[in-house]
Amino acid sequence: MATSPSDLAVIGAGPAGLAAAVTAAGLGLRVTLLDAGERPGGQYYRHPAPGLGAARPEALHHGWAAFAAREAALRAHEAAGRITYLPFHHVWTVVPEGQGATADRAAPTWTLHAVAGPDEAPTIVRARAVLLATGAYERQLPFPGWTLPGVVGAGGAQAMLKSGLVLPGRRAVVAGSGPLLLAVAGSLAAAGARVPAVVEAAAYTGYAAHAPALLRNPGKLAEGATYGSALLRHGVRLLTRHAVTEAHGTDRVEAVTVARLDRDWRPLPGTARRIPCDAVAVGHGLVPQLELATGLGCATRPSPDATVALELDARQRTSVPGIWSAGETGGIGGAQLALAEGEIAAHSIAGRPVPARLVRSRTRLRAFAAAMAGAHRPGPGWTGWLREDTDVCRCEEVPASRIREAVEDLGARDARTVKLLTRAGMGWCQGRMCGPAVAALAGTGPAPDRRPLSCPVPLRHLAGLPADAPSELPPGLPPELPPELP
């Protein structure tokens, strides 16, 4: 490439990436900010496109001022040439530059390969440091009927509402586990949907064990109270320790069965009741999106919510020199924490001391995140609501019976073997939707994301990579593969 490398490439323009990019630019670094989305903000600050003429986008958001200030800074840095902002760029791999580059070199240069825009044009960005701010996607636990149209992710319903100003239905049950459900129910109700119930599998008493972490976060408690009062105002019932155990309908959802759960999330016999609805927004917390990080060899750790997160030090450094990370990749913790961590990472990358207020803020918010994660960790009894014919893998249409057969009859002891025997997780989404469920059915904990490519890449781009640069290939792809492709 003819262009000289940036000081820093930030992948993801959500709260963490955006805060990091503008802070780093303010500290004098030359930054390239790449984002898969069309507008900055990530999933949390998703907002209507300008064409929708929204006069009050903040009506759908909490903490909009924090975003607006950073977006203004982004535009100013862009105008001044300090930030190159590349929306609609999906980075599919990051590799150390050139032959013989190794992770223990003091200052490697990194090459980022991206596909840009709807036409998936190949793009290469080079940088001396990389910040992974790739966020998270929603965790789903399957139940009978969850593939019916009208059953959508809770975060998905929120995302479609925030960006497209649309609702999946007029009467929407919100179900699953985690604080996101309260926000989603509040938004759907404010936008005109009727929400007969928020069905939360955990008991909020799980937070009580972490009273000190709660008391140190009055802002978070106030946020919770805001959601709570919004639900009351809209007449939304909150059913804790309950789950949607089945969705009914033929071509689309028409009703759900809701049942009480025991402590382990096992449905209690005789407690089932039916709630009519034309939409179900469902989600069981979030999963850190780590494929670029694990592709680079960054170390991971288990989180209290039974997901896998990146191992990061006090300066947001991963175990790979030259690669930093901030936000949900280090464990699900919310937008405020992501903003603080993005700024910490920027100071760290710029070689500056990290302001004490950022460190305090991170410590406090991480404690709250840990309390929250533990309270909403899925109980092992959820598999009790699966029927034998319930599709667990949506893409490959693999029912629970085939996964159980792989485990019980064919001797599979981990999710990877189940995948090879059944194709669960081999489809389009590469196990993003079924991964946690398959791991639970295999009787193991979740494994870190291991996908050689973080998004689909046209074969011609792989074929177009220089044949004499095998180190440019993502780990996991046989080096002889691309040159043979048409």
Added chain:
Amino acid sequence: MSEATRGRRRSPRDLVGGTPTETWSLRFDDRELPAQTGQSIAAVLWSAGILAWRTTRETATPRGAFCGIGSCYDCLVTVNGRPNQRACLVPARPGDHVTTQEGTGHGDLAV
């Protein structure tokens, strides 16, 4: 909730004070659907009350948008003859012809 909104149904557009700059129609199979600049194809379909626009390869069951952020690939659709586009990510554009996608979307190739 204000008095004004208590008596009638609110809409997402009311909530954010939305005044679309431009509207046109999108062709979906044999129908014309109202579309606004800035909406994804999935958003245009949801606005029209359409929740499913493809059928699966194995059991031919209907699917539409699920994750809403491009992770699940359930919302795959054929746009202007190009199959397997994620409707939740692809912006709707004037002149687009969106068609229901069956199976892999490559049925016409007879492979």
